[in-house]
Every structure is written in structure tokens, then in C-alpha cells.
Amino acid sequence: MSKLFLPIMFILATALALPACQVAPAQKDASTFNDDTEQLIQSIASKNPKIATFVDDAYGYTIFPVVGEGGLLFAGGWGRGAVYEDGTLVGYARVDEHSIGAVAGGEKWTLLIFFKDKAAFDNFKAGKFAWDAKANVVAGTAGTDISTDYSNGVILFRVDPTGAMGNASAGFSSYSYLSLEDARKEWKKDG
Secondary structure (H helix, E strand, O other), rough: OOOOOOHHHHHHHHHHHHHHHOOOOOOOHHHHHHHHHHHHHHHHHHOOOOHHHHHOOEEEEEEEEEEEEEEEEEEEEEEEEEEEEEEEEEEEEEEEEEEEEEEEEEEEEEEEEOOOOHHHHHHHHHOOOEOOOOOOOEOOOOOOOOOOOOOOOEEEEEOOOOOOOEEEEEEEEEEEEEEEEHHHHHHHHHH
């Protein structure tokens, strides 16, 4: 194996996450993003009573409409989401996916994160939240057959996978949060 193979693969996987540098959508796209996100969570909740219960009962939640990941040996990906507290949009989030192992291909999915209480929600907003991307996630086409509960005040649902990925890897996800107020300041500065 060439000495350059691993560094090149790392650079390619890292490049997949570069578009995620911004946490919030562009101002011109924010209204559509917000509406689409609200419709998606309502659609998912209408198909699964357990998720509907989490939407109704959670202190807060984040929905990433599309998280994409791809790679070969090293994988990287990202997604942008909307953050809700008591059912009200309060900000935006970014997830960055990183893994290493027997990875080949790419996939996309929707990620829902529910926070049981204020402490778990505040940890997320403060950037004190990271998760093993390949474990601790309930998977399914619409979150069906869910028989799990919160762990440390948090539960993740990975739903609607649409791609193909061979994956026997170890990885993690990191999350960033930007309040709606700070997003508006950024838009004003950029605009």
C-alpha cells in the first residue's frame, strides 16, 4: 500500500465535512429549511406513535433532515438541523460524522435527538455532547419497532436510510449549536 494512500483517504473524508462549516442555513434558505423541518418531524411522528410521544414529552429535540456520510476506509459526513425547546425553534445544529474501519460507499438518513430534561438539553447547547455514531442509535425506516428509552437524558433515532454502505467501523459524531438569535446576528453581518 502506498504511503500516500492513508493521508489521501483522510483528506477526502475530511473534505466531505467542509460544507458543514456553517451551523445555520443561509438567511435566504432559512424559512424553507424551517418549514421543511417542521413538516418532516410531523410526518415522522404521524407514522410512529412512540416518536410522537417523544416529540410531545421531550424537553427539547433536534432534527437533522439529512445526514450524509461516505468514504472508503475513512468516512466523513455531516448534516444541518433545527433545534426545538418546548416545541419552539430556538436554533440550529450541525452534526459531523467521522469513522474509520471497513467502510465503503455512502448513505443518507434523518437523525432525531430528543432531550428528556433541561440538563441534557443545556449540555447539547453548550457543546458538551458527543455520541458514538455507530451505536446507541435506534434505526428504522420510520422509527418503527421502538422499544427503548432515554440514556443519560438523551435518545437518538436514525430513520429513513436511503443509501447503501458497507460499514464495520468505529466512529463518533460531534455536534455544534447556534442559537436563533446568534444566527440572526450572523445573517445581519453577512447581509
